[in-house]
Amino acid sequence: MAIHFASDEFAERQRKTLGSMAARGLDALLIFKQESMYWLTGYDTFGYCFFQCLVLRADGDLVLLTRSADLRQAQHTSTVREIRIWVDREGSDPAMDLRALLAEKGLSGKRLGVESETHGLTAANGRRLDAALDGFASVVDASDLISRLRLVKSKAELAYVRRAAELADAALDAALGTTRAGADEGAILAAMHGAIFEGGGDYPGNPFIIGSSADALLCRYKSGRRKLDARDQLTLEFAGVYRQYHACLMRTLLVGEASPRQRAMHAACKDALAAAEEHLVPGTTMGEVFDAQAGMLDRHGMRAHRLNACGYSLGAVYAPSWMDWPMFYAGNPVELAPGMVFFLHMILMDSEAGLAMTLARTSLITEGGAEAVSNAPLDLIVR
Numbered sequence: 001m002a003i004h005f006a007s008d009e010f011a012e013r014q015r016k017t018l019g020s021m022a023a024r025g026l027d028a029l030l031i032f033k034q035e036s037m038y039w040l041t042g043y044d045t046f047g048y049c050f051f052q053c054l055v056l057r058a059d060g061d062l063v064l065l066t067r068s069a070d071l072r073q074a075q076h077t078s079t080v081r082e083i084r085i086w087v088d089r090e091g092s093d094p095a096m097d098l099r100a101l102l103a104e105k106g107l108s109g110k111r112l113g114v115e116s117e118t119h120g121l122t123a124a125n126g127r128r129l130d131a132a133l134d135g136f137a138s139v140v141d142a143s144d145l146i147s148r149l150r151l152v153k154s155k156a157e158l159a160y161v162r163r164a165a166e167l168a169d170a171a172l173d174a175a176l177g178t179t180r181a182g183a184d185e186g187a188i189l190a191a192m193h194g195a196i197f198e199g200g201g202d203y204p205g206n207p208f209i210i211g212s213s214a215d216a217l218l219c220r221y222k223s224g225r226r227k228l229d230a231r232d233q234l235t236l237e238f239a240g241v242y243r244q245y246h247a248c249l250m251r252t253l254l255v256g257e258a259s260p261r262q263r264a265m266h267a268a269c270k271d272a273l274a275a276a277e278e279h280l281v282p283g284t285t286m287g288e289v290f291d292a293q294a295g296m297l298d299r300h301g302m303r304a305h306r307l308n309a310c311g312y313s314l315g316a317v318y319a320p321s322w323m324d325w326p327m328f329y330a331g332n333p334v335e336l337a338p339g340m341v342f343f344l345h346m347i348l349m350d351s352e353a354g355l356a357m358t359l360a361r362t363s364l365i366t367e368g369g370a371e372a373v374s375n376a377p378l379d380l381i382v383r
Contacts, residue, residue: 002077003042004243005156010079013040013149014060020145021058027110028102029056029142032121034318036146037064038244043078045070046319048120051086051094051128057105065098095128099136113142119320147325150315152339157245157315158364161341165247165362165373167240170195172249172376175236179253179383185210185225185234192238202241205322209237209250216252216356217349219307231256235356237345244316247373248343250360254382261350265357266380268300269346273359273378276310276328276344280363280370286332293346294330302348311344314362340365341373 017040021029031054037043041054043064052066063082064074074083084101086094102108112133116126133139153161174191189210196202207221212228216235228234232255239246254262276293290310297306313324326334328344336342345360359378363370
């Protein structure tokens with residue numbers, strides 16, 4: 001069985017979920033987020049690109065509705081014992097199959113919570129779901145119910161986070177070993193992925209960001225490779241991944257030499273990261289963390305070059321993004337607590353000068369503050 005947590009861990013997660021459901025007066029929760037399914041049962045698949053739903057009733061009854069291709073996946077990777085299959089055929093409507101299942105489970109006329117804010121429920125399938133449940137039951141959005149529970153990691157989860165961080169450090173070492181004038185970005189990327197896979201890691205929730213020269217100013221992956229010039233800049237944002245748990249790093253490496261402007265940008269990022277991490281203490285809001293780094297960057301004269309967010313939660317997540325809820329931005333009221341894991345990224349993109357500088361790492365919130373899970377130094381890197 002490819003299940004990565006003990007049965008009592010899953011039992012505790014289900015107990016917390018049922019408690020949150022009771023507090024919201026829910027008779028059942030319709031789970032569409034793959035992250036929620038994995039956290040609650042271990043179910044591990046990319047089959048969420050199709051319609052599937054895990055139904056948790058208030059009495060703990062659990063049933064998965066999915067396609068035939070994921071039957072054995074669920075049997076092999078999860079604690080789910082009751083699995084129903086909707087059949088692929090012309091004109092099939094799995095939302096109506098779900099309605100029939102809910103009726104069988106005595107949920108007609110009941111109060112149902114739905115995870116709608118997820119890539120596991122497309123707009124088209126959401127419309128089918130709305131139509132199927134119209135007049136059948138009272139439906140409320142419960143997209144944040146399990147997400148809030150997932151924020152605080154257990155000891156078992158943190159062990160996977162720490163291993164993911166070790167793999168991220170290994171990926172950075174691999175990048176440093178291959179970054180030089182004339183190096184091909186493809187070779188650098190291959191070395192980074194190889195270090196993670198050789199260490200027993202997984203695919204990341206989204207592609208690694210890699211870009212040099214003008215592409216170093218991009219915050220997303222794009223197709224196309226180039227070779228590094230004798231004097232160049234290379235931005236890398238990547239994640240070590242273990243048992244689907246992510247630990248991220250971000251660096252802008254310089255090739256040849258660093259200009260005074262680039263050194264000033266790095267100093268600003270380093271001071272801003274320190275200011276943000278000083279605020280990673282229980283009881284602080286995520287908005288206050290954002291304000292700390294933004295204020296520091298502004299004092300360095302970098303207001304025009306910073307972003308409107310500076311990081312987010314990390315955990316066991318699935319494509320298309322490793323960004324988990326919630327995010328650091330102005331005014332975010334979510335309070336930090338021990339056991340939360342966050343990626344803080346200081347990103348400066350000076351489009352007029354054509355210069356990039358980034359500095360980022362993953363930290364765990366403890367009773368005493370932030371604990372960086374990566375051992376990678378924060379010094380400016382020049383190859």
